[in-house]
Amino acid sequence: MKTNTIRLFAIMALVFAFGASAANKLEGVRIWAAPESTRLVFDLAAKPSYSHSILPSPDRLVVDLADTQSKLALEKVANNSKLVKKLRFSKAPSKGMLRVVIDLNRPVNANLFSLPPTAPYGNRLVVDLEEKTAPSRNVTASAPQSLRDIVVAIDAGHGGDDPGSIGPTGLYEKKIALEIAKRVQAKIDATPGMKAVMTRTGDYFVNLNRRSDLARKHRADLLVSIHADAFTSPNPKGASVWVLSMRRANSEIGRWLEQKEKHSELLGGAGEIIQNADDEQYLAMTLLDMSMDRSMAISHSVANDILRDLGRVTELHKNRPEMASLAVLKSPDIPSILVETGFISNPAEEKLLRNSAHQEKLAKAIHSGVMRYFEANPPGDSMLASRSKSKASSSKHLVQRGESLSGIAARYGVSMSSIRQANNLKSDTVRIGQQLVIPQG
Structure with missing residues (x-):
């Protein structure tokens, strides 16, 4: 009888110990800093249950992870962010909860979301921080405008915690995209009358909506997003160019119509007039529709020009532009295309994409296609248009x-x-x- 009682207590102790242990574990923290934003990634053993709050004086973001434990030394986490001062643990409001405090250098907007396991990563909690900026005011310029450069926004796909597709030998799409993007940037910047702007210049992630916003901020005439394709089998190969699908175009027009505060970004002075006039929304719809039609027409034309040049340096997966509902293509005011430089999942093409000489050929083809379009259709206020008239x-x-x-x-x-x-x-x-x-x- 005594032996049975001892066994019972032993079993109860084990059950209690198991039940008292946290169901989740914070295994690591990574910080990816971009010029205007920062992404923190919490690596966890299981899907996180979390809440957060932003506190002022001093500025800090508090993240509470339910039923979680950790033995991490947060002070040793590599941090190159201008927004994040330091990371630390703090006393949690309830037992079993893990409280992480992100001390900030300035006020931020925060967006938190969890991600399921995707090779090479497990469960993650993503914390995106963006610096709060004062609202911009429209200023009417009285000085005459001089001839301008044609601006091409170059978007290197993925980055930071998002590796994109991974090749058979472990080559990351994000790395190839950035290397080719930098080559295209160099060629555009070396072209008189043209200027390139990059949505990212290093290994960090830029929010998909932010990429179009950056292009708009620099008044880009075109956005070119560079990627490498992948499939579940190693057989598909070849480059392709994508443009926005009509279905996504129609839904984007509706979304922009609802965001009245952004009308002025797309429609200039007309947006200011329409902004507070509900009975004139049909006018906004018409203008947005016209803007989208123009952008899509230019996108198709540039895509065809680039495909023509890509076909001379690499095999094409499709010899016509393909259509997709991709976020980076959605701007109604900026012609946008996405170039898939090849299939990184194909062993032969992965080897090519890694090769610097092949990267140079791809970049030259992209640049040539862009140049052919703008030489034939230069914006009227551009130096390229002036030179065309002069030569004529x-x-x-x-x-x-x-x-x-x-x-x-x-x-x-x-x-x-x-x-x-x-x-x-x-x-x-x-x-x-x-x-x-x-x-x-």
Whole structure:
């Protein structure tokens, strides 16, 4: 009888100990810093149950993880964020709860969500922080506008905690996308009259909606998102270019109509008039519809031009633009395309995508396709449009022995600077046999 009683107490002790132990465990914390935002990722043993609150004076974000324990040394977590001062544990309001405090350097907006296991990661709680900014005010410029560069936003897909697809040898899509994007950026920046802006310049994640916002902030004429495709089998291969589907286009117009405070971003002065006039929403719909139609038409045209050049350097998966409901393509005011540079899941193409010479060919093809479109359709207020008009009304001169730039300018009655500009010359030196475009005097 005594033995049975001892066994019973032993079993009850084990049950109590098991029940008292936390069902979840915080196994790691990673911080990915972007120029204007920061992503923290909590790696957990199981799906998290959590709550959070933002507290001022001093600024901090408090995250409570129910039924969770951890032995992490938070002070040792690598932190290169301008927003996050430090991480620490604090006394939880109830037993079994784990409280993590994120001390902040300035006020932020926070968005928290959990993610299920996806190789190479397990369960995660994602904390996205964005610095709070003062609302911008529209300022009417009175000074005349000068000729501008054509702006192309280059979006390297994925990044940070989001590796994208993973190749057979462990190559991450995010790495390939950034390497090719930087090559495209360099080629666009080296083109007179064009300028590139990057949605990300390092290994960090940028919210999908934020990517279009960054392009809009820089008044981009085009957004090119660069990715590498993948499939469940290793057989599919080839590059492709994607544009927005009509179904997504229609739903996006409806979404923008509901966000009246953003009308001015898309419609300029017309947006200011419509903003508070509910009975004029049909006008907003018409303008947004026209803007979307224009963007989609340009997107299709650029996509075809890029496919034409990609087909010369790599195999194509589809030789026509494909349509999809992808978030990065959804801006009604910015023509947007997504380039799949090849199938990273295909062993042969993974090897190619890793190769720097092949990356250079892909970047050159993307740049050539973009250039072909804008040379044929330059925005009217751009330097490229001005040069096109100048070339259309100009003559040509073949440099002979003994001629100088000053003498050629005097002969045609034009300035030396106008010849330099028409020919993208960096100095006054000319060479025998060089053909110069002479602008109209």
